Every structure is written in structure tokens, then in C-alpha cells.
Amino acid sequence: MGTMLARYWHKRDDGQIECDLCPRACVLEEGQAGACANRAHRGGAMIATSYGRASGFCIDPIEKKPLYHFLPGSAVLSFGTTGCNLVCRFCQNWDISRARGGARLSEAASPEAIAESAARLGCRSVAFTYNDPVVFLEYAADVADACHRLGIATVAVSAGYVTEAARPDLFDRIDAANIDLKSFSETFYRRLCGARLEPVKETLRWLVHESKVWVEITTLLIPGENDSPAEIAALSGWIAAELGPEVPLHFTAFHPDWKMTDRLPTDPATLARARAIARAEGLRHVYTGNVRDREGGSSWCPSCGARLIGRDGYLLTEWGLSPEGRCLGCGAPLAGRFEAEPGTWGARRQPVEVGA
Template identity: 60%
Template structure:
């Protein structure tokens, strides 16, 4: 399938004669942080420590940095005695997907979403399925100048109802994600965060205030798994889920089941009991199949029977909308009315079949309201995956904070 071209803003340079990013630069130079880089912006999520280091406050990793050091995520680092984001406006993997691929089964079903990511991640999952992006240190190879206005315009031109920050995690580029979301909102386009939910309270509040929907990747329901396999902490992710429950953000949850790691009946049952108590029965839960990847290539694929078993356990504990993913399972991908039990959205992979909801999300059989965001008839995007090639044009818009980013000599603090 060929790619679709859309217009994109050209790079904004801070001075004449600046070389294109990456041109003639050594690896050491590419790692160097500088506010002279037009894709580096100042941030607010940090504080000074008594020993002279600066602590990044975006996520629980709390990287404590000397001048010139980067955090574990690689895209945030210390320069000129502040924490900066070095990937603002740099993106990759532009593609129009079905919204169900995020996965979001109860958010504007059947509609197209413009998906993209950046580089880096604040977790270190040994099983990462997107490791070529999340572990990438090649920031200079990302698309240049994918500014907020340009991305909003691209989504509009492509007929997308929403835009998704995915592949790695918007937590680490939240300033960029928030600006893109604002630009999209001006055009009636929704913003979707696909995230591991490993984020601190203030940054969490700010990021999700700009989002319309989210899928949170709950890696397991074990602190041991999080510590040994992701190098993170479960409690912080549960805090994010609790927070989202108190907002207007529509969210769904995904757990990748890995054979012998997080797929025991006991762990699944404990996860579902917590889910029912804290989030309620109507938040969708997706159990998806693992494939060998990154540093866990010695573990076999998840058998479909494991996903069906997990789904059965979840439904027995009162969860209404439980799905299976990464396998062909018509029953496990169908939405059923929790009131009358009739199928209301039948899916074949990402293709919608029989659709039995009213425009505002009520079951046509019994009239019960189905939890989710339903706005008119379903889309017909189907299972298509349309790569997008962005073409430079135009200029910066009002939502692009690069236009206001301070230079090192300005003496200004953050840009927010």
C-alpha cells in the first residue's frame, strides 16, 4: 500500500546557517543537549536538589541529573540549569489506523485515527513490542518540524476523528502532546493517549486535562513483575487509573499476557477484583497476546486459550466489557449489552460487522446505555493501515511553543 502525502510545517531555525538536524554530526554531538536546537524546549517539571543536581519530576523514575545528562527516557535532560525536552516537533511512524487498534472499542467505533510516536520511553520493558521506537536514541532521524498546527491540519486533511500519541509514551513528551491536543481541539479532532501510565501526579493532571481518551497499558498485577521486567512500580500505574476514573477522559485498559510471567489465574483474578472495585464494571479491559520480542525472545506466544481463560475470569468477577486481542476471536472481540446480553458491536479483527447501537450509544434491543463515547453512526475505516508521508509547507501556529521557547541567553525560565 502506498503512502498518503499531507502538508507539514518546515523546520524553524533559530538563526541563519544552522545545519539540518543530524547533518555531519557525530554520535557524541547528537547526544549533546542545547536550547539552540530548534526542537529542544524548556519545561516546568523539575526542581533543584541541595547537591546541585536537578531532579526531573515528570515520572516516578525521578532522574537526578548533572549538566548535560539525559534521563532514562533519553528525550528529557539538563541544560543551562533546567530540564528540557529534546524531541518537541520530532515524530515518527505516521499512520492512519482504525481506532480499535489502540485498542479503544468504545470510543468513536470504526473511525480513523492519525497515529504517531517519538523516541524513547521511561520504562525498560524486557518484552517491548515497539522497542525499535521506544528504545531508539536516533532522535535526529525522526521527521523534522511536525509541529502542533501541522499535525492538526494533517489529521483534518486525512479525515481523522482523532489523533493518537502512541508507539512509545506521551508521558515523556507531554509538552508536545498537550500542544498537539490543543491544536486538534480547535479543529474538532479528539486526542488519545496510549500510555503505560507511569507518571507523577502534577504531570498526570496536566497531560490528561488535554486528552479525550486513553488506553493505559497495565503490564501485570504484581510489584515483582514491574520491578524485574519493566523496572517500574505497579502502584504508580494504579494511581493513574484511579485518577482517570475521576476525570471525563474515556479510558480502556490493556494487559499483555506473557506465558509464565503474568498469566496465572490468581494474578488475573486479583487484577479483576481491583478493577471492579476501583474502576467499576463498565471500563473495558483488553487481554492481548504476547509474541517473542526484544529481550524475551525465549518465551512462546500466548495461546489463544489463555486469553479466553482470562476473559472468563474477568466476566465472572462482574466486568462487562472484556476483550481479547492480537488473535482472531470473534466472541472475544464482540461488544455485548450488559443488560440484555445481545451483541451490539460485532468485530472481525478491526472491521465492524453487525452494529446494534443508536447514534448516542444505546442498545437497540433493550434501550440500555452502553458505556463509551458514541457520536453518530459508526465509521467505516475498517482494518486499513494507511502510512502517511508528511510534506513540508507553511509556518508555525499559535500552539507551537517553539515560537516562544527561550534561548539560553534570554535568562527566561520555562515556557509555560
């Protein structure tokens, strides 16, 4: 394991090859790797260089992805490779996303081994996370197929920066996704992420309206960059109008990292204000993350206002749903994918080894 023929590329008349996986459309000479560091031009073809190799495995609570309306309380086996097709200056996983040349790809694991390990360890799902599964699409797709054969769900944590052609190949195999909507500004995306906003919006529209994926959205609020009331209102209003009021939105706190260590952490009051703005724009399920906020971390009935899922960080403290996913008080349904009883994994994070 380690390389295989990649999908979504074409040869050019000048002898170079062009990647059709994401909107970056990297054009590569022989021996050159793409910006994502997961794809390279070798022998006249595009090779997926990280196939079958991971940067590590860990069992997490599903709430850490964050997914609050998908199998709450359950354990998820999380893994990624290295590299990324965005270059976010504020990346919180920069040691993985910016690794190059196979660095940190220490664990060889076949798709079948990952699925079997998830089942053996009692995980309800496997998450493609830490870096973006778009850049290791071939590996993620094969792992997802292996998981579904064993009744294990699949989760993608992604920036949604993928072409229309490649989008279904990954997400048709995904049960739930958390998409980073990093800002509602093209300038922000270009200056701080080396990307564009519009392809992410297109992915979100497709996921919500044309796929079967359960979708939640995360926006990391960076002081002075994307935390103005006007931008938060525009972002939240677009989600409510274009995607629907039931799509959960997570506002999470920034902490100084990688190339933005000169900024202050996000004030919890900024998160609370953002949550209030988003709710005023019509969103019914708005959360705060990376801070201790039991109100902003709990799920509330959109009909009667009862607390349906209480949370203290990643720990579930209350459960007010019927086996059918309805409010025990008024009977209104809570949007999401729920089982008859919540999971019992708790807030633990447990590194594990997965055999090849």
C-alpha cells in the same frame, strides 16, 4: 523545532537537576539525558529534546489502540517520538521505545501541522502512541490543544507512569486513553519493567474518578509471568471494585520480542480463560486481542446479551446501537463515547507524511 524548555523539574543544591515528570525522578548532571531519552540537562535547565519531531505518522483504525468504546470504526492519526520511561523486556515497539540520541526522529511537524493534517485526512482523532506520551508531555499537550481547536479528539496510549503533579497537564487535554496495566504484581513491574505498580494504579483511579477521559485498559498476557488464574482474578477484581464494572479490559497476546524471545506466544485458550475469569469477577466489557476471536472482539449488551458491535479483527461487521448509543433490542446504554453512526475506515493501516 527539536528542543524546548521542559516542565516538571527542579534544581538541587548540588547543581544537578531532578525530573518531576514521572516516578523515576531522574537526577541529571549537565549534559546528561534522562532514562526516557526525551529530557536532558542543558545549561542548568531541563530541555524537552524531541519537541516537534516524530518517529513517523500513520492512519490506523481506532480499534488498534485498542479502544473499542470510543468512536468505533473511525480513523485515528497516530504518532510518537522515541524513548520511554519504562524498560519493559517484552516491549513490542522496542525499536522506537529504546531508540536514543534522536535516532528515528525523522519527521519535523508542528502541533498545528499535525492537527490540520488529521482534519484534512478525515481522522476523528490524533493518538499519542508507539512510545509513551508522558515522556513527550510538552509536545503532546501542544498538539492536543491544536487538535481541539479544530474539533479533533485526542487519544493517549500510555503506561500511566506519571507523577500526581504532572498528570493533569497531559490528561486534561485527552479525550480517551488506553492504559497498559502490565501486571498486578510489584515484582513483575520491578523485574521486567524497571518500574512500580502502585503509581499506575493511582493514575487509573484518578483518570476514572477525577478526569473526563474515557478509559480502557490493556494487559499483555505473557506465558509464565502474569497469566495465572489467580493474578488475572486479582487484577480484574481490582478493576471492578476500584474503577467500576463498565471499564473495558483488553487481554492481548504476547509474541516473542526484544529481550524475551525465548518465550512462546500466548495460547488463544489462555486469552479466552482470562476473559472468562474477568467476566466472573464482574467486568462487563472484556476483550481478547492480537488473535482472531470474533466473540472476544465483539461488544455485547450488558443487559440483554445482544451483540452490539461485531468485530472481525479491526473490521466492524455489525452495529446494533441507536444514535444515542443504546442497544436497539432492549434500550440499555453501552458505556463509551459514540457517534450516531460508526466510522467506515475499516482495518487499513496507512503511513502518511505530515508537513512541518
